Amino acid sequence: MTTTKDLIALESTLGAHNYQPLDVVLERGEGVYVYDTDGKRYLDCLSAYSAVNQGHCHPRILEAMIAQARKLTLTSRAFRNDQLGYFYEELAALTGSHKVLPMNTGAEAVESAIKAVRKWGYEVKGVEKNAAEIIVCANNFHGRTMGIVGFSTDPAARNNFGPFAPGFKVIPFGDAAAFEHAIGPNTVGFLVEPIQGEAGVIIPPAGYFTRVRELCSRNNVMLILDEIQTGLGRTGRLLAEEHEGIEADVTLLGKALSGGFYPVSAVLSNTDVLGVLQPGQHGSTFGGNPLACAVARMALKVLSEEGMIDNAARLGPYFLDGLGSIRSNHVKGVRGRGLMLAIDLYPEAGGARKFCYALRDLGILAKDTHTDTIRIAPPLVITRDEIDGALEQFAAVLEA
Structure with missing residues (x-):
């Protein structure tokens, strides 16, 4: 009989070691819960990095996927x-x-936006050929393709993968003055996450994006918001941009766009930007395939019709307050918006990963990032009682 240990060994032997997952082998999921190969149940507090906002194996999305798969999958x-x-x-x-x-993937959406905005810069804004510049932020995470890691500031993402493509300028996140100073005559876009997820759920100062929007409009710079993690209800709004009442010129969606069933992403923009793409200049064999579209249509429908965004807005602050009430010498602070939360630990605590293992043993799956931070992002269908149960386990681990 194959054991959990055997499955882990199989992955380790035959797979590239580009991930370091917690040692739990999952075989099924439903709603906010996942189950391992031994039948143990866990509350999922990661949601596949917000790809499963609608909950695992949502029945309506599953039904839509099966129905379409019986008819036509790819043309x-x-x-x-x-x-x-x-x-x-x-x-x-x-x-x-x-x-x-x-x-299809979030990284493809980012790469597509970079291409389209550069082309817009040359053909509409009138930037000198091959001189277009896009401003990005330090500690960004937009994917792991060659184009993207070239403007990452994470050594693990960059080291020994060069040479990288030019055309990017890195500034501090949340610093509107730095953004204003960085804008030049060849600046065509500002690519930024509304909240930096992989960096540890870093939330910019209030008013930051209002000022950024003003500067982009004044200087004819396209504001490109990467909402692949923050979008589709995660922060308690459909899009995180709504918290400051702004509108991006280009919005990137992925992950929860399919409810976790299928890789689907999208670049949303105006005719000026996406209108520059002509036949043969960009594409994807699978992008826009009928199976993906049917799944995404239902994923969007259940997100709206079943009150998931309102649930995130209502229960996110409740979860955050509960985490903040935990008294622990290990905890430096907590932060979050909607159901996108983080616990910062003091360096003396010995790193977040061991706490994630302790949480796993108590039936909670969360993810460490940047050594000392625990990320928490449960499916948006979570209930108050389920949060109360999770808070008991977080307290048990953090107060130990």
């Missing part, structure tokens, strides 16, 4: 399909966008 974009137009229509209506570019 490529060489032909049209009967799901793509509806996907455009429903996503645009929900987000207020004018144009949609469908892709």
Whole structure:
């Protein structure tokens, strides 16, 4: 009989070691819970980095996926399909966008936005050829493709992968004055996360994005918000930009766009930006395929119809207050917005990973990041009682 230890050994022997997961082997999930190969139940406090906002194996999304899989899964974009137009229509209506570019992964959406905004810079703004510049932030995380890691400040992402493409300028996150100073005549875009997730749920100062929006409008710079983790309800709003009442010029979605069933991402923008792309200049065999579109349409529908965004807005502060009430010499502080939360530990605590293992033993799955931070992002269908149960386990581990 194959054991959990055997499965871990199999991964370790045959797989590339580009991840360091907690040693738990999951085989099924439902709602906020996942179950390992021994049948033990865990409360998922990561949601596959917010890809499973709607909960694991949501029945309505599953039904939509099965129904479409029986009819048509892939045509490529060489032909049209009967799901793509509806996907455009429903996503645009929900987000207020004018144009949609469908892709598969979050990193592809980021790369697509970079290409489109650069081309807009040359053909619409009039930037000198091959001189376009995009401003990004330190401690960013936009993916792991070659184009993206070239402007990462994380040594693990960059070291020994060069040479990298030029055209990016790095500034501190949350510093509007630094952004204003960095803008030059060749600046075509500002690519930024509303909240830096991988960096440890770093929230910018109040008013930061209001000022950024003003500067982008004044200087004809496209504001590109990477909402791949923060979007689709995670922060208690459909899009995190709504917390400051602004609108991005380009919005990037992924992860929860499919409810965790299938890789689906999208670049949302206006006709000026996405209108520069002509046939043959960008594409994806799987991007906009009928299976992806049917799944994403239902994922968006259940997010809205089942009150998940309101649930995140209501229970996020409750969860955060509960974490803040834990009295522990290990805890430096807590922060969050909606159901995107983090616990910072003092360096003397010995790192967040051992706490994640202790939480695992008590039936809670959370993720360490940047050595001393525990990230918490449960599915948006979590209940108050489930949060109360989680808080008991967090207290037990952090107060020990």
